Amino acid sequence: MVNLVSNFWWIPLYPLIGAALIAFFRRGVSFLAPAAVSLSFLHGLAVWLSPRSGPLDHTLSQWMPGLPMAFHADALSLLMVLIISGIGLLIHLYSLSYMAGEDGFWRYFACLNLFVFFMLLLVLANNLIFLFAGWEGVGLASYLLIGFHHDRPTVNRNANKAFLYNRAGDAGFLLGALILLDSLGSVDFSVINAAPATSATLAAALLLAFGATGKSAQLPLFVWLPDAMVGPTPVSALIHAATMVTAGIYLFARLQPFLLAHPEAGLLIASLGAITSLLAATIALVENDIKRILAYSTVSQLGLMFLAAGLGAASAAMFHVATHAFFKALLFLTAGNIIHGLRGEQDIRFMGGLHDKMPWTFRLMTLAGLSLAGLPGLAGFFSKEAILHAAAAHPLLLAMALLSAFLTALYTSRMLWAVFYGSYRREAHEAHGFMLHSLWPLGLGSALAGFFGPHPPLSWPLLLASATASLGGLYFGRNIRIPGLIEAFLKRRWFVSEAYELVLVTGLTHHGSRLLLWFDLHIIDSFNRFLTTLASLLSSLASLFDRLVVDGLVHLIAFTTELLSYPLRLLQSGRIHHYALVLLLTLALTLGWYRLA
Amino acid sequence: MSLSPITTGHYLALSAALLLLGALGLLLRRNVIVMLMSVELILNAVNLNLIAFSQHWRHTTGQIFAIFVICVAVAEAAIALGILIALFRNRGTLLSDEIDLLKW
DSSP: OOOTTTTGGGTTHHHHHHHHHHHHHOSSOTTHHHHHHHHHHHHHHHHHHSOOSSOEEEEEEEEETTEEEEEEEOHHHHHHHHHHHHHHHHHHHHHHHHTTTOTTHHHHHHHHHHHHHHHHHHHHBSBHHHHHHHHHHHHHHHHHHHGGGTTSTTHHHHHHHHHHHHHHHHHHHHHHHHHHHHHHSOOBHHHHHTOOOOHHHHHHHHHHHHHHHHHTTOTTSTTHHHHGGGSOHHHHHIIIIISGGGHHHHHHHHTHHHHHTOHHHHHHHHHHHHHHHHHHHHHHHHOOBHHHHHHHHHHHHHHHHHHHHHTTOHHHHHHHHHHHHHHHHHHHHHHHHHHHHTTSOOBGGGOOOTTTTSHHHHHHHHHHHHHHHTOTTSHHHHHHHHHHHHGGGOHHHHHHHHHHHHHHHHHHHHHHHHHHSSOOOSOOOOOOTHHHHTTHHHHHHHHHGGGGSOOOOOOHHHHHHHHHHHHHHHHHTTTOOOOHHHHHHHHTGGGHHHHHIIIIIIIIIIIHHHHHHHIIIIIIHHHHHHHHHHHHHHHHHHHHHIIIIIHHHHHHHHHHHHHHHHHHHHHOOOOHHHHHHHHHHHHHHHHHHHHHO | OOOOOOOHHHHHHHHHHHHHHHHHHHHHOOBHHHHHHHHHHHHHHHHHHHHHHHHHHTOSHHHHHHHHHHHHHHHHHHHHHHHHHHHHHHHSOOBGGGOOTTOO
């Protein structure tokens, strides 16, 4: 009998095998995708339910010296595993209906399975670098799935945008991890969490926070998430609402003692989260595309989680991650039903009166929306309450969180009224099959998940404020009228993209390239010129030596020889008489010599 | 007075005289053709020597050698005259003072 608990590291492998098989066989095996995810879910559930004495560890192999491929499972990891594989399973089932008949059906499921694999790897990794492998992998899978309809205009552009914004964050993450590796000698979470605070670890904490803002779509890197909505709706539900974007929160929860040792970084994270939350909520108020409303809502809710995680209340943040996963996945999937039912219409101005055309979608979406808005008694209320409680010590942050909660209720109410009430505008039909029935567990979770979380001690003022914000927002959201000027401003999304355009594209790229050109022309080239001059100087010295010393020696020898040979030349007169005389004299002398001797 | 018989010594004396004439002609004359003629004189002095000794010793080798020398002299004269004609065509002179191409 295989020991499920000690072999917990198999959990991420099922979807990987599924993805490989689907990518290999392509036709007719897409059912393997939900099967693989359900295996992960069941395995995760078995490990979760079985008695454990402590965290589980398993080292698969030594990846690099000092960097093992090590898995680690504790309550936090397993909670994430259950969220990912559980919600992932429902979304896989939903996709079987939603994506039926699409070209590239198999590609969709292979990528979806690949995503689940990387996400599970991310939450089960035991060190930052191994986590980074999953971190990068979910970015890749997200890119592939956003760009699923790559033949449609703007899809590729938005997929690239999402990928590049993620890359910017990833660069920060990697730098932070490497700083930690350098200063601590290890990136195991246990080592990092026990490390004393120094300036190097503070820098690493800030860089990791920057990396988390990329993956979790917070200021300054949040603009990619709404544009990622060009992907198929189940992808938006799984990746861009329930799982991948919570990777940043998971990171903070995993490194909570480390963050507590650096309260400056935590406060920065919390402030970023609060500001993002407000900003995104105001934009959601004026958006008309139903998926973009939900996307901005996701950014806003992630901001609240950042707020809690930054202030050290990781349990509250994770609580909100869990409840948010339920109701936001449900919102996206019901939105998918509506879009499907209206044959691709996403603009809420062209919806309306759908509550009796799509009764079950209406009920489920309203339930999820009310949970998002924090209606007392539903899941969202409890987790938001936990976050507000965590922010209680910082009045400003608390006020921002409350305002954000109010705005959340406001835009949710606006969206629900616009979609389901008013006059009929389109023919529509109710969803059926998996597209409806995979939603029940999500509805159950949206309603009841709040009762199982870590509840903070009761605080009546907070409870009242939260309930008031929620109910007030829901009430005023029906007939909200926003002054035109503010609406126009919000529609430009606080000019964040434009600011990036101005700063990064025009500022950095344009002026940066001119600066680089100047640098090239003046610094690099003058260095080159200096080298050239130096080389030519040296070579002229060498040439001087060659001409004076080497050639001089040769010429000296030649001249000496010529000088010495000059008398000998005189013997060669060219006159034949001289030669004849010499001949005869020699003859005479030789004969005379014989005669005398 | 009766003439004393002609002995080998007389031949040798004549030969020595011819050799002297030839050598002087070779050294003193400037015309290359005349110099060539002087060389012929020297060769004939040698021939006379060879024949004189041949008679003296009653041995024919000297005479054969003399004929051999005459043959070589003929060949040499032919070549030399050919060279001189070519020389004259090129330089327009046969004065040995002006023919000093062997110089460095």
